[in-house]
Amino acid sequence: SDLPYTSIDLLAGWNQLATASATYPAAASYLKSGVVTSALTSASNMTGNSSASNQWTHANTSASLSVSGSTPVLSYSVTTSQATKYTRFVLGGLNISGTTKLQLRSSVDNFAASLGEFTSGSGANFGLTSVDIASIATQAAGTTEFRIYAYNRNGDIISLPNGNSYNATDNTNPSLNGTYNVMVYGATKASPTLGAVSNIVKRNTDPIFSLPTPSTNSSGTFSYTSSDPNVATISGNQVTLVDAGVTTITATQ
Numbered sequence: 001s002d003l004p005y006t007s008i009d010l011l012a013g014w015n016q017l018a019t020a021s022a023t024y025p026a027a028a029s030y031l032k033s034g035v036v037t038s039a040l041t042s043a044s045n046m047t048g049n050s051s052a053s054n055q056w057t058h059a060n061t062s063a064s065l066s067v068s069g070s071t072p073v074l075s076y077s078v079t080t081s082q083a084t085k086y087t088r089f090v091l092g093g094l095n096i097s098g099t100t101k102l103q104l105r106s107s108v109d110n111f112a113a114s115l116g117e118f119t120s121g122s123g124a125n126f127g128l129t130s131v132d133i134a135s136i137a138t139q140a141a142g143t144t145e146f147r148i149y150a151y152n153r154n155g156d157i158i159s160l161p162n163g164n165s166y167n168a169t170d171n172t173n174p175s176l177n178g179t180y181n182v183m184v185y186g187a188t189k190a191s192p193t194l195g196a197v198s199n200i201v202k203r204n205t206d207p208i209f210s211l212p213t214p215s216t217n218s219s220g221t222f223s224y225t226s227s228d229p230n231v232a233t234i235s236g237n238q239v240t241l242v243d244a245g246v247t248t249i250t251a252t253q
Contacts, residue, residue: 007187008087008185008186008187009032009185009186009187010030010032010178010183010184010185011031011032011035011036011039011078011080011084011086011184011185011186011188012028012030012031012032012036012039012076012078012183012184013028013029013030013178013179013180013182013183013184014026014028014029014039014041014076014180014181014182014183015029015162015179015180015181016052016053016054016160016161016162016181017052017054018048018050018051018052018054019043019046019048019049019051019054019055019056020047020048020049020050021048021050022048024041024042024043025040025041025042025075026040026041026042027039027040028040028041029180030180032188034081035080035081035082035084035188036078036079036080036081037079037080037081038077038078038079038143039076039077039078039079039184040075040076040077041074041075041076041077041182042074042075043056043073043074043075044072044073044075045058045059045060045070045071045072045073046058046072046073046074046150047059049157051159053159053160053161054159054160054161054162054181055157055158055159055160056072056074056150056157056158056160057153057156057157057158058072058100058150058153058156058158059072059153060072060150060151060152060153061152061153061154062151062152063151063152064151064152065101065103065114065149065151067105067111067149071149071150071151072149072150072151073147073148073149073150074147074148074150075145075146075147075148076089076145076146076147076148076182076184077143077144077145077146078143078144078145078146078184079142079143080139080141080142080143080144080188081141082141082188082189083138083139083140083141083188083189084138084139084141084144084186084187084188084189085134085136085138085139085186085187085188085189086133086134086136086139086144086184086185086186087132087133087134087185087186087187088130088131088132088133088134088172088176088184088185088186089104089115089130089131089133089146089182089183089184089185090128090129090130090172090176090178090182090183090184090185091118091128091129091130091160091181091182091183092128092160092161092162092163092164092166092177092178092179092180092181092182092183093121093126093127093128093159093160093161093162093163093164093166093181094118094119094120094121094126094127094128094129094158094159094160094169095120095121095124095125095126095127095158095159096120096156096157096158096159097124097156097157097159098153098154098155098156098157099152099153099154099156100150100151100152100153100154100156100158101117101150101151101152102117102118102148102149102150102158103115103116103117103148103149103151104116104117104118104131104133104146104147104148104149105146105147105149106133106136106144106145106146106147107143107144107145107146107147108136108137108139108144111147115131115132115133115135115136116131116132116133117131118130118131118148118170119169119170120169121166121167121169122169125166125167126159126161126164126166127166127167127168127169128163128166128167128168128169128172128174128176128177129168129169129170129172130170130172130176133146138189146184160181160182161181162179162180162181163177163178163179163180163181163183165177193216194214194215194216194251194253195214195215195216196214197211197212197214197249197251200249202241203241204241204242204243204244205241206241208238208239208240208241209238209239210237210238210239211224211234211237211238211239211249211251213237214251216253220253221253222237222251222252222253223251223252223253224236224237224249224250224251224252225249225250225252226239226247226248226249227247227248227249227250228245228246228247228248229242229247230242230243230245231243231244231245231246231247232247232249234249
């Protein structure tokens with residue numbers, strides 16, 4: 001598709017929860033209308049805290065991250081109806097009372113590589129922090145999962161309250177501060193809308209002919225396929241008749 005991307009916008013946002021009593025998976029509080037059909041969060045190997053400000057503890061004392069089924073993780077999945085270029089994963093406020101490190105990975109490479117780590121506010125302060133995820137290739141419509149893995153614990157409490165104009169602790173643009181505690185930003189690209197082409201009736205003795213171009217809202221190149229090459233074959237937009245019969249010609253852009 002040669003359709004342009006939309007401007008970068010908030011795709012999904014989650015409000016803080018009382019993690020000890022919340023039911024997971026939990027739906028996002030905000031979905032970009034017409035683009036995001038579902039967004040969910042869940043947790044594994046993390047212990048919720050009764051505080052309403054989205055607090056967690058975990059037991060992973062390893063100084064380096066080795067991902068396994070027992071690794072503490074917070075999961076955030078986003079399901080879109082359009083191709084999506086994800087750009088930034090934002091925590092509206094983060095405070096870690098200890099040495100825990102939080103690393104972001106995605107389902108695009110089956111969680112194999114780090115996308116980056118988040119930076120806590122200092123002392124008792126909360127900080128606006130994010131990871132640039134623009135290195136991820138444009139994803140087709142469907143579900144992309146992001147996971148925040150926790151490690152390097154030392155009796156820590158991780159607090160992820162809703163955003164409240166906290167100062168950035170890294171290179172996060174202050175304009176990305178929002179009212180949610182977790183926010184996923186990106187741009188989307190709609191699929192081309194193709195018009196129908198009327199049925200074509202030919203004799204198998206007719207010469208090679210050109211296919212009509214369907215109406216479209218995109219400038220992308222067309223490709224064509226024949227459902228039965230024993231009836232007709234296609235090269236570019238040129239059709240060669242082979243034998244009597246019916247074939248369906250599919251145009252893709």
